[in-house]
Amino acid sequence: MATRVLKFGGTSVGSLERIRASAAIAAAERRRGEDVAVVVSAMAGETDRLLTLAAGLGFDLGDAETDVVISAGEQISAALMAMAIRLEGLHSQSFLGWQAGIRTDGPPGAARINGLDADPIRKSMETGYVPVMAGFQGASADGRVRTLGRGGTDLSAVALAAALNASCDIYTDVDGVFTTDPRIEPKARRIQKISYDEMLELAAQGAKVLQTRSAEFAKARNVPLRVLSSFAEPGQSEGTTIMRAEDIAERRIVSGIAYARDQARVALRGVSQTPEAAANVFSGLADADIGVDMIVQSPASEAGRANLEFTVDRRDLKNALARIGESDARDVLSETGLAKVSVVGLGLNRRADVARILYRALANENIAVRTVATSEIKISVLIENDAVEHAVRALHAAYGLDDAS
Amino acid sequence: MATRVLKFGGTSVGSLERIRASAAIAAAERRRGEDVAVVVSAMAGETDRLLTLAAGLGFDLGDAETDVVISAGEQISAALMAMAIRLEGLHSQSFLGWQAGIRTDGPPGAARINGLDADPIRKSMETGYVPVMAGFQGASADGRVRTLGRGGTDLSAVALAAALNASCDIYTDVDGVFTTDPRIEPKARRIQKISYDEMLELAAQGAKVLQTRSAEFAKARNVPLRVLSSFAEPGQSEGTTIMRAEDIAERRIVSGIAYARDQARVALRGVSQTPEAAANVFSGLADADIGVDMIVQSPASEAGRANLEFTVDRRDLKNALARIGESDARDVLSETGLAKVSVVGLGLNRRADVARILYRALANENIAVRTVATSEIKISVLIENDAVEHAVRALHAAYGLDDAS
Numbered sequence: 001m002a003t004r005v006l007k008f009g010g011t012s013v014g015s016l017e018r019i020r021a022s023a024a025i026a027a028a029e030r031r032r033g034e035d036v037a038v039v040v041s042a043m044a045g046e047t048d049r050l051l052t053l054a055a056g057l058g059f060d061l062g063d064a065e066t067d068v069v070i071s072a073g074e075q076i077s078a079a080l081m082a083m084a085i086r087l088e089g090l091h092s093q094s095f096l097g098w099q100a101g102i103r104t105d106g107p108p109g110a111a112r113i114n115g116l117d118a119d120p121i122r123k124s125m126e127t128g129y130v131p132v133m134a135g136f137q138g139a140s141a142d143g144r145v146r147t148l149g150r151g152g153t154d155l156s157a158v159a160l161a162a163a164l165n166a167s168c169d170i171y172t173d174v175d176g177v178f179t180t181d182p183r184i185e186p187k188a189r190r191i192q193k194i195s196y197d198e199m200l201e202l203a204a205q206g207a208k209v210l211q212t213r214s215a216e217f218a219k220a221r222n223v224p225l226r227v228l229s230s231f232a233e234p235g236q237s238e239g240t241t242i243m244r245a246e247d248i249a250e251r252r253i254v255s256g257i258a259y260a261r262d263q264a265r266v267a268l269r270g271v272s273q274t275p276e277a278a279a280n281v282f283s284g285l286a287d288a289d290i291g292v293d294m295i296v297q298s299p300a301s302e303a304g305r306a307n308l309e310f311t312v313d314r315r316d317l318k319n320a321l322a323r324i325g326e327s328d329a330r331d332v333l334s335e336t337g338l339a340k341v342s343v344v345g346l347g348l349n350r351r352a353d354v355a356r357i358l359y360r361a362l363a364n365e366n367i368a369v370r371t372v373a374t375s376e377i378k379i380s381v382l383i384e385n386d387a388v389e390h391a392v393r394a395l396h397a398a399y400g401l402d403d404a405s
Numbered sequence: 406m407a408t409r410v411l412k413f414g415g416t417s418v419g420s421l422e423r424i425r426a427s428a429a430i431a432a433a434e435r436r437r438g439e440d441v442a443v444v445v446s447a448m449a450g451e452t453d454r455l456l457t458l459a460a461g462l463g464f465d466l467g468d469a470e471t472d473v474v475i476s477a478g479e480q481i482s483a484a485l486m487a488m489a490i491r492l493e494g495l496h497s498q499s500f501l502g503w504q505a506g507i508r509t510d511g512p513p514g515a516a517r518i519n520g521l522d523a524d525p526i527r528k529s530m531e532t533g534y535v536p537v538m539a540g541f542q543g544a545s546a547d548g549r550v551r552t553l554g555r556g557g558t559d560l561s562a563v564a565l566a567a568a569l570n571a572s573c574d575i576y577t578d579v580d581g582v583f584t585t586d587p588r589i590e591p592k593a594r595r596i597q598k599i600s601y602d603e604m605l606e607l608a609a610q611g612a613k614v615l616q617t618r619s620a621e622f623a624k625a626r627n628v629p630l631r632v633l634s635s636f637a638e639p640g641q642s643e644g645t646t647i648m649r650a651e652d653i654a655e656r657r658i659v660s661g662i663a664y665a666r667d668q669a670r671v672a673l674r675g676v677s678q679t680p681e682a683a684a685n686v687f688s689g690l691a692d693a694d695i696g697v698d699m700i701v702q703s704p705a706s707e708a709g710r711a712n713l714e715f716t717v718d719r720r721d722l723k724n725a726l727a728r729i730g731e732s733d734a735r736d737v738l739s740e741t742g743l744a745k746v747s748v749v750g751l752g753l754n755r756r757a758d759v760a761r762i763l764y765r766a767l768a769n770e771n772i773a774v775r776t777v778a779t780s781e782i783k784i785s786v787l788i789e790n791d792a793v794e795h796a797v798r799a800l801h802a803a804y805g806l807d808d809a810s
Contacts, residue, residue, distance in 0.1 A: 016458065050481065053485060054488065057485060057488045063488070064498075065484040068481075068499050069484045075480070076458070076473075076477050078473070079471070080458060080462060082470045082473075083468070094473050144504075
């Protein structure tokens with residue numbers, strides 16, 4: 001029998017009503033004859049409420065006891081979901097991380113799954129149950145509760161699907177992955193099929209529908225992934241299927257436009273032009289778990305020296321500046337109020353006119369480009385925060401995404 | 406080194422401020438040189454909030470998933486308490502029921518502790534930590550979360566103390582056990598020393614400071630018990646010590662007056678006068694976990710038949726009447742709006758004038774007595790709900806409890 005892991009995010013379990021609606025979806029899938037396991041996030045707002053309690057004593061994400069506090073959120077929603085599935089006339093049972101055999105290593109608040117004994121969940125399904133696993137949590141080798149970091153429930157779901165050789169459906173409050181944020185561009189369309197790599201880039205560049213680590217995990221383990229809406233009637237959400245590029249028959253040059261507001265640009269002037277100098281800068285940032293993007297290196301006017309610049313999230317700027325204090329840069333500058341807009345598509349590297357389209361579209365809107373960075377399947381531009389909406393709409397049109405597919 | 410288990414109830418961890426105050430008490434005890442383990446209830450109101458969530462899906466206490474939901478309450482407070490103890494400059498670590506080796510059997514919502522592997526908690530103390538255990542919870546043999554029923558955190562604390570060969574301090578929002586409820590009788594005084602048996606009767610008859618099962622457990626395992634206030638400065642609460650009767654040098658005839666409002670009286674007229682007939686009635690009630698008190702049996706006018714009456718909590722009446730539907734009673738009557746007032750004291754059975762004092766005190770106040778039931782160390786009277794306050798005050802005075810000791 002085919003097995004399907006259904007993940008329901010915070011808004012999909014945000015109230016008892018939403019939990020019942022999501023349970024109806026799970027029950028419908030089960031009745032179609034597939035084995036079904038469910039993975040849930042905490043009820044929307046609950047993790048923040050619990051983090052506020054811990055913060056009131058001065059403890060943040062990253063402390064072992066904070067993990068014990070916030071993991072209660074998924075514990076509650078998992079048990080409520082199991083109840084709601086029983087109301088659908090099925091057998092159901094909740095599993096906390098330790099009960100589901102999710103073993104982790106790594107620090108509290110950002111643990112990694114390093115093992116998953118799928119037997120408890122598998123046995124539950126074999127005895128006719130719909131198991132409901134609390135996402136976002138596991139237990140360390142010494143039996144302490146650990147959480148997996150932001151978006152960790154997606155990762156729990158994908159890891160469980162991989163262990164069960166199952167497909168994974170991510171239920172959220174939107175009907176799939178869109179060519180861009182429909183709140184900015186009403187012409188945004190749902191993407192029917194997208195490759196793991198494009199999904200990864202969209203997620204990394206700001207699309208919030210799926211977490212980067214889970215897209216990576218799904219790609220590495222070849223887990224068939226769908227993103228669907230739990231707000232549609234059971235079976236009515238078409239969603240987006242995420243698959244290997246070679247399995248997508250009809251590929252578009254560009255799949256989507258992502259954006260991330262509130263970026264900061266850090267510029268180091270006159271760093272020693274040795275591999276160690278740059279490596280030191282970035283290893284300090286990596287140690288502090290600060291995500292870095294749009295790295296540009298160029299020769300400085302002083303011989304043997306280079307200029308190095310990159311972007312970080314605005315919230316990480318202070319921490320980042322502290323970390324690079326020990327570099328031998330002549331000068332360190334930083335700038336805030338910036339945003340990153342990224343064009344993502346498998347065809348980008350094969351098309352000569354991609355850069356031309358980008359610059360022309362932004363020039364037509366009088367949008368100044370600070371920095372450009374490219375990868376195989378992505379071009380990112382750094383612009384003013386205020387220009388985000390114009391830039392997204394201009395690029396959405398310029399790359400032909402406005403047209404009905 | 407002596408070991409002390411400190412239990413903090415819901416109001417003692419009802420806010421971050423209260424958690425910090427309770428942590429200061431634990432830290433002060435630790436600094437006095439004793440090994441300290443802490444056991445906590447959920448923050449006041451949290452269990453009800455979680456029960457309301459489960460009830461919203463139609464699930465009550467007694468369902469396995471309800472246990473998963475409500476056990477989150479103690480999980481959160483245990484981790485917050487460990488944080489607060491660390492703010493006192495000590496090492497601390499939380500333990501959930503399954504981590505602390507609390508094994509249970511019995512039904513969800515009312516499980517019994519059938520084993521406690523104290524090693525994790527002991528090792529934590531040996532390595533210099535103050536372990537904080539989530540009360541009210543354990544895990545069944547098949548690894549499911551179970552809760553211990555109302556007041557279960559007292560039981561967790563006493564069981565842990567027994568396993569550690571420790572004494573147990575129950576911290577609450579009052580400075581010990583009182584001769585009666587000070588809200589009714591301002592002359593109520595703190596009892597300095599009381600026997601396990603008296604404490605048990607006071608708890609069973611309505612005094613809410615300690616749960617019956619935990620007093621029984623403490624007596625059976627001879628765990629030295631104190632009831633103290635967490636609202637006093639560290640070391641300033643004198644509290645009540647609960648000990649074996651033979652260790653109390655100066656005993657009073659009467660220790661306290663307890664009361665329970667909203668009782669119901671059930672009368673079965675003309676039950677077959679065979680042992681089986683009465684046994685059937687009570688085994689049906691026991692199966693439904695309905696507490697029965699003040700049982701009185703008397704011959705009926707019809708030969709070979711008896712009248713049987715008893716009290717149950719008002720909330721259990723409907724269920725109780727359903728359970729006794731199969732008895733062969735000629736008639737079943739029930740009456741509500743009643744209250745039980747109980748006089749408890751080790752000296753009651755040795756004093757001939759105890760009954761006289763009781764009847765005279767109530768007669769002086771024109772309080773009609775429905776039923777009287779006595780045990781070795783207790784006399785209970787069933788009266789109108791409205792008469793409770795007068796009765797408590799009259800008996801408090803009549804048995805000499807108004808006088809300063």
